Amino acid sequence: MKYQNHNFDQSSYERPHCQYHCGRQRFWKKSCRQGPDHKGRCGGHSECNPIKVGDHYECTRPEHAGGPCQSPNPDGSCSQQHSPCQPVRNLKFWRRHISYLVVVAVIVLIFSFSFAQIAFFKNTGIADIMLNPGPLSAQHATFTGQQSCQNCHTNHKDNFSDWFMSAFQHNDLTAACTECHLFAGDARVAHQGKLSNDRKTSLAEHNNIECVRCHTEHQGKTAELTHSNNQTCSNCHQNSFSDFATKHPPFAKHYPYRQRQAIYFDHLKHLEEYFIEEQYLTIKRDVEFAKQASQSCSSCHNIKNAQRAVKPKSYTQICQGCHDYQIKENQLTLLTTDLELAELSPITLSLMDESITEDPDQAATIFLEAIAKGEMKSLFNLSEQQIQQLWLGFNPIEAQLVAKSWASGESYAPEIDDKEDSNKLSGWFFGEDSNGDEAIFYKPKGHADIILRSWIEQLLLISRNKSNEHIEAAVEQLMEQKGPGSCGKCHAAGLNDKQLNQSSFQFSWGYASKSETGTILYSHKPHINLMGSEEGCDNCHQFNRKADTVSYYKNRGKNPYEYQNPFSDIRKESCSECHTQDQIVSDCTTCHRYHGPSSYKIGFISKPHIGGN
């Protein structure tokens, strides 16, 4: 069967571009020949539109519709009238209108939510669906509530025109990050300033890294903002890292012992001589502890709190047993006299005002007079608080008695009123000292004596800015093993730090931890847990018997660059025995972090967090 005729006189002309078609088709009936017009009005109520020929009308019905009829109405209307239909829209119309509807819906959706957010809910997360590309990480979501988007996107609070125009300006998000985050250096500079040898980026790129390049926000509450992988590091480093054992460069020379110890402690001497040889294990020594310490590192090192450093235990736990008597034995002498001539010690002369010490003979007299009156302030160019610290517990009345006694050429023998004074082992003393000289001296009560420490610190502060024979002699005396409190015996290196960093001087009395400013992220704890606290240390830490550590300390640590650590450098092979692809994770971030120590500016300013990448 032939479905349709295509000849012009046998079929009607289809107009698929018109948006209406005959309503009869809707009910699967035969459509009228004329079909609806472009306005959707039915054209099928008549079969043709008669035309006027001369004085009468003729039918125009085509052949394929039955041919012309005989009688159009006299008024020119078609005589074959039918009831009209309700034309219906075609598919093309609906497709176009659904498209328009979707476009309008999207525009309304975008603008209604955006307008609502900007106009009514600016500082909230309400209705931000069309502006917010995703929820913030848990860390940031907790404190952005009040200011919402404008915490980081400052242009969010602008009026509409400024807001729109900011699309054509640079958005400095790093500045927003550094509003809260505090780094050791410029946050934009890679590793906050450290230039790597295998860097493949230009200096301009190195100095202009945006935070958002590595930390992608709006990835949901569970997103790890600090997550990075080997590829991230390879972006800038030439050594494309895939395997620690084969791809990681060898560790640097002297790693990790480049930093000298603030406290002179000769591991080898202690372990191989002091702790075991009988000549050292005298009555003044803690024999039991020495025995333990010779066997185990954990006797002295606090492995329970091991992190990057395994800090030694406190002085009282590990040093006091053997060394406390040495501290108490060595006094700080301020003045000596043979009852004819009084002489101020170099440390006293160093701290006293230069106008007084120009004539040293006269200076002793002035000194005695002043301390007898309790007017120490006239002697020193120091603040009242500093003078109070220096002379804490000093008795000027007794000083008067001393001065009188010496002036009359007699030794001073203090009257002992009670038992307490006779048993006095530390504090200010007048009279005969341990060398048999008449003197004013101070005996420290033990380790970290506050008065002795004040005298030493003041001396060292002065020695940084001034230099004369008194100061040099005083410092020399201080650093001697038998110097005041024997401080110099162990602390000489730490207290001679002036060559290390002139701008930020600090007294290194205590144990100096490894600097946390670097990119190395290492913790002893898991390694100790894995390898054991007793024998585990030897796996990495081996003595270097060739190292001349003693010379550095004998030279009182004056030149830090002479320092040779008694331990051998740790080599990469020590780590790669376990850190291989098949065993323990060995990604860049296992041992390195991008940022140095970082902290926060807002609210929680004081606490640095160590885990930053």
Place this chain on the structure above:
Amino acid sequence: MQEITRLKRLRTNILISACGLLILFFIFISTIEQKNSLGIAEIWSGYGLLVLLLLLALFNIKKRLSILPLLGTGYGWHQMHIISGMIAIAIYFLHVESWWPPSGYERWIAACFYLAVISGISGLIIQTYYPKRLTEIEEEIIFERIPDAVAEVREKAMHEVESTVAITRSETLLRFYTESLDHYFRRPQFLFSHLIASQSADFWIKKHFQPIRHFCNKDELESLQKLEVLAKTKNYLDQQYAYQLIMKLWLFIHVPSVLALLLFVFWHLLLVNIYAL
């Protein structure tokens, strides 16, 4: 002549594919390069994707401006639309790096993109498969004329039944028509079966016409044969209707989803420039 056309089309396909792959390679390398230098890797893939989306949208405009010969042939544009679409999928994943964004308006973009892609691929399959099926039917018919043709077949069938009943005075054929065929002839049937190339309609015709033969006299049998021919004709019309309808319907999803996608993409572009760049 056909051989020349085939060669021309092959050349067009190779040229467009080569250009497309070159663009994809360039964007891929640029993105990796940006990533390797901690640059904004999304810049190249983002703007590349935008240009591709606009190019894809231009296809619709070109179809309306077929009078302009300088813009290339319709076939070339169609092939470019297909290849650009494929490349856009690759660049989209290069840009987004995830199957589904965590939330926010980017999910709307993703939803529109997936809808456009799925409808586009479906459309490609439809436009490739069903025209071939159409040519397998003995005669083609314009979609808009199918209702008329169905009505004509129905009228013929009814006329056949009426004339036979008038001659034979038997109700067998009349009852058969009213109880079994009337519904079938009333409108297109078995549309889904036709789309999946099932033979359900043929089977239905055989199943209904076979048993009734035993109850027909000679005149009725003749009429029954004519009715069966008309039923098969109607079946062909149904096939035509099903194929042509599906070839039009996929655009009901593709075009609106693409328009929505473009709007969301422009919004995304604006927001990214305001808040991130």
